[in-house]
Amino acid sequence: MKATSYTREDLVDLLRRHGIAPTHQRLEIAHVLFSRCEHLAADRVLALANERFAETSKATVYNTLNLFRDRGLIREVIVDPKRVFYDPNTEPHHHLYNVDTGELTDIAAEDLRISGMPVPPPGMVTEGVDVIVRIRAL
Amino acid sequence: MKATSYTREDLVDLLRRHGIAPTHQRLEIAHVLFSRCEHLAADRVLALANERFAETSKATVYNTLNLFRDRGLIREVIVDPKRVFYDPNTEPHHHLYNVDTGELTDIAAEDLRISGMPVPPPGMVTEGVDVIVRIRAL
DNA sequence: GGCAAAGATTGGACTTTGTCTAATTCATGG
DNA sequence: CCATGAATTAGACAAAGTCCAATCTTTGCC
Structure with a gap:
């Protein structure tokens, strides 16, 4: 960062x-x-x-x-x-969200790979992709 | 579905x-x-x-x-x-969100593959992963 | 079926997050 | 240093959702 x-x-x-x-x-x-x-x-x-x-x-x-x-x-x-x-880091990356505490941490873009991204319909662009991994206490 | x-x-x-x-x-x-x-x-x-x-x-x-x-x-x-x-489909799958219109559509789980999922810290479990692809008019 | 206890529903007050507005204050370039 | 356009502000407002105490349903049991 x-x-x-x-x-x-x-x-x-x-x-x-x-x-x-x-x-x-x-x-x-x-x-x-x-x-x-x-x-x-x-x-x-x-x-x-x-x-x-x-x-x-x-x-x-x-x-x-x-x-x-x-x-x-x-x-x-x-x-x-x-x-x-609000996230001061605008580089592509993802998030880990602790549902219990509300704590939100980053996942580096390199650590998580996505394949098969849909192609946007004509006249549309992909604005961004958000990946949120939700975790909680057992 | x-x-x-x-x-x-x-x-x-x-x-x-x-x-x-x-x-x-x-x-x-x-x-x-x-x-x-x-x-x-x-x-x-x-x-x-x-x-x-x-x-x-x-x-x-x-x-x-x-x-x-x-x-x-x-x-x-x-x-x-x-x-x-609220989504009546509880099977794992992802979402395509049209930021302009508010329209929300499904992306089948098979169509989008994620690798490098973080391992939750001890005593925690992954509750779910949400992938949201945001699209908008050009 | 009939009845009591447990559970569900309700209107409306309330909370929270965020937006809007019209009036005021500020910054800047000439 | 002043005019002008931009930024800030208090407080009213809006929308989504929660809470509460009173009332109504459902259900298990005889």
């Missing part, structure tokens, strides 16, 4: 390269997402972003997560109908 | 074999689910169950879907954070 340490300038740069104006709130949220390699839900992002200084609203967190997702900076992981997780 | 025509007695039997008392509402819901081989969300099940005679409440639909899921009669498909789909 990517390096875990970003300076403010790195983040400004990252956002700019994706056509995103770097505001305080967006930088704070980017920092929350990229400084740790975890899968966070929106409420966690909100809490973490306001840990130092409360200056980011719920609406902005949702706006920003959707923006980052649309611009390909992060990826949504849909495993729990109760909440969406 | 399974036969699409069930008599009332077939359904009574099916529920009994899964340790479920066959009430009117449960039979109606079972009928809705098993008489068509579609992926339905709870609101669709509610609407369809009450199409002939309105006698099933929202609470009962949710109770029953959860019960059927717990007893292994149906399976949850989590592809859209907005709603859970």
Whole structure:
């Protein structure tokens, strides 16, 4: 996975390269997402972003997560109908989901091979493939 | 996929074999689910169950879907954070999801092969593997 | 069949996650 | 340094799903 340490300038740069104006709130949220390699839900992002200084609203967190997702900076992981997780790793890879604890971990793309991928119908493209391995206590 | 025509007695039997008392509402819901081989969300099940005679409440639909899921009669498909789909086919298989239309179709298990499945940590079991291929218009 | 106990159903209040809106604040380029 | 367009915000709103206490069904038993 990517390096875990970003300076403010790195983040400004990252956002700019994706056509995103770097505001305080967006930088704070980017920092929350990229400084740790975890899968966070929106409420966690909100809490973490306001840990130092409360200056980011719920609406902005949702706006920003959707923006980052649309611009390909992060990826949504849909495993729990109760909440969406956001994954700062946009490289192709898969997920292991602990149904009991809600813990979500990565499975490297190389470790899991899929053959027989369906060809999308004409005029359609495959946007992505999600593999979720669900585990639970015996 | 399974036969699409069930008599009332077939359904009574099916529920009994899964340790479920066959009430009117449960039979109606079972009928809705098993008489068509579609992926339905709870609101669709509610609407369809009450199409002939309105006698099933929202609470009962949710109770029953959860019960059927717990007893292994149906399976949850989590592809859209907005709603859970229920799949009357509990055999291992995968899904093709049209992001634009919300249409969800099956991919037969034989057609898509996965190798390198992670071994669950000690004391844990793999509950299932979901593969979702997301497609959209070009 | 008739009856009591256990189980199922219900309306409606409630919770949670996420979206929307209209008003305010901020950043930026000239 | 100011105008303008973009970003942020509080809080109202929406949709999916859960919960509860009262009521109604089913079932096992005589």
